[in-house]
Amino acid sequence: MLTKVYDTPAVYCLNVPLPENPLKNLNCYIIQDSGETLILDTGFNRPECLEALMAGMEELSADWSKTNLFLTHLHSDHTGLAPTLMKDKPGKIYMSRVDYDYFESIMVGEVWKESDRNFIAEGFTEEQIMRLHSENPARGYEPERFFSVTALEDGDILHVGKWAFSCILVPGHTPGQMVLYQPQEKLMFTADHILFDITPNITCWVGTQDSLGNYLDSLVKIRQYEIRTALPAHRKNDMDVYVRMDQIIEHHLNRLKDTVHALAANRGSHATQIAACLRWSMRGKTWEEFPLSQRWFAVGETIAHLDFLVCRGLVEKRTRGTTNSYCLTMDGALCCSQLDCMWQMYRRK
Numbered sequence: 001m002l003t004k005v006y007d008t009p010a011v012y013c014l015n016v017p018l019p020e021n022p023l024k025n026l027n028c029y030i031i032q033d034s035g036e037t038l039i040l041d042t043g044f045n046r047p048e049c050l051e052a053l054m055a056g057m058e059e060l061s062a063d064w065s066k067t068n069l070f071l072t073h074l075h076s077d078h079t080g081l082a083p084t085l086m087k088d089k090p091g092k093i094y095m096s097r098v099d100y101d102y103f104e105s106i107m108v109g110e111v112w113k114e115s116d117r118n119f120i121a122e123g124f125t126e127e128q129i130m131r132l133h134s135e136n137p138a139r140g141y142e143p144e145r146f147f148s149v150t151a152l153e154d155g156d157i158l159h160v161g162k163w164a165f166s167c168i169l170v171p172g173h174t175p176g177q178m179v180l181y182q183p184q185e186k187l188m189f190t191a192d193h194i195l196f197d198i199t200p201n202i203t204c205w206v207g208t209q210d211s212l213g214n215y216l217d218s219l220v221k222i223r224q225y226e227i228r229t230a231l232p233a234h235r236k237n238d239m240d241v242y243v244r245m246d247q248i249i250e251h252h253l254n255r256l257k258d259t260v261h262a263l264a265a266n267r268g269s270h271a272t273q274i275a276a277c278l279r280w281s282m283r284g285k286t287w288e289e290f291p292l293s294q295r296w297f298a299v300g301e302t303i304a305h306l307d308f309l310v311c312r313g314l315v316e317k318r319t320r321g322t323t324n325s326y327c328l329t330m331d332g333a334l335c336c337s338q339l340d341c342m343w344q345m346y347r348r349k
C-alpha cells in the first residue's frame, strides 16, 4: 500500500509487511523529484517484502536507471533486500560508514560469536544460545550476500532532483544509524532513532562501551534541528517529535532507576537476573514464560543500561571465570539522585 505523505518534495510511504515480527511493518519512504527516485530502506529478505517494493515502484512508474537506495541502519528489516533490489542496476546504495563497517563484521566476521560469549557471561546457557541460532529474529532474513555501498559520513549531502538531504549520524540504536533531514522543509526521516508508539530498542553492541549514552547524546543532537515533519521507519507518528524525545529520555531514566533498585536488592547479579526483575510488556506472562528470543532482546537492553551505569561509576562490573556480576558502588538512593542530576543535561532547558 502506497500513501503520499508529503507534497514538495514528493514523498510516498510504502507499507512493507514484516511477517511474524512484532514491528508489523516497515515504513519504506520513496522520495521523487525531476525523474529521480531515492528509496529509504527495504524490509527483510523475504518474498512478501520484495513483492511490496516492486509493486510500489511500479505504481510510481519509477525509473530504475535513476533510482538510488539509502539504508538508515544495518538491521535486516532495513537492509534485507538491498543487493536483490539493486542487482544489475546502475543506482547506488548509500549507508553510513560506521554501520557499514559493523555490518561487514556481522556478515563476514566473528561478531556473532563474540556476542554469544557476552550473553553466556550474562547468564544464558550454551543450549539457549544454540536454540537462538535458529529462533532469533535478529538473525534471520539478512541480505543474500554482502554488497558494496557508497559510504556516508556525518554531514554528507544526498540529492534527489533539486532537493538536498543532510545525512546525520545518530549512534545508539545501532553503532552508526543515520537520519535524513531536508532543511528548507524541516522534514526529517527519523528511521529507528525516534519511534512514536514503541520505544527504540537500545542494546549492547560488540565493541561499543555505552550504547545508551550514545543514544541519549544522539537525541540531544537531533533536538537542535528544527523539525516540522518527522517520518519514522515503523508504525505511525501522531505526536510532537520534541515531546516524544522528552518521553524517551524520561523512559531511560526510569529504566536506570529500576535497574539500580534491582541491583540494590540482588547484589552481584548478572544481567539476566536483573532483567528478570524489571517490568516488560509481556502480556501477563512471567519471565520464564517469555519467548527465549524476547528474553534475549530484554537482556541486551538491560546490559546497555548496566553499561551506562558502569561508565559513570555508579555500578561496578566484575568477571569471575566466564560470568559477569554487577554491584552498586554506593547506596541505591544516592545512585538515583546522581542520575537525576545527570538528567539535567539531557532535558530541554
Ligand SMILES: [Zn+2]
Pocket: 073, 075, 173, 192
Ligand atoms: Zn532497527
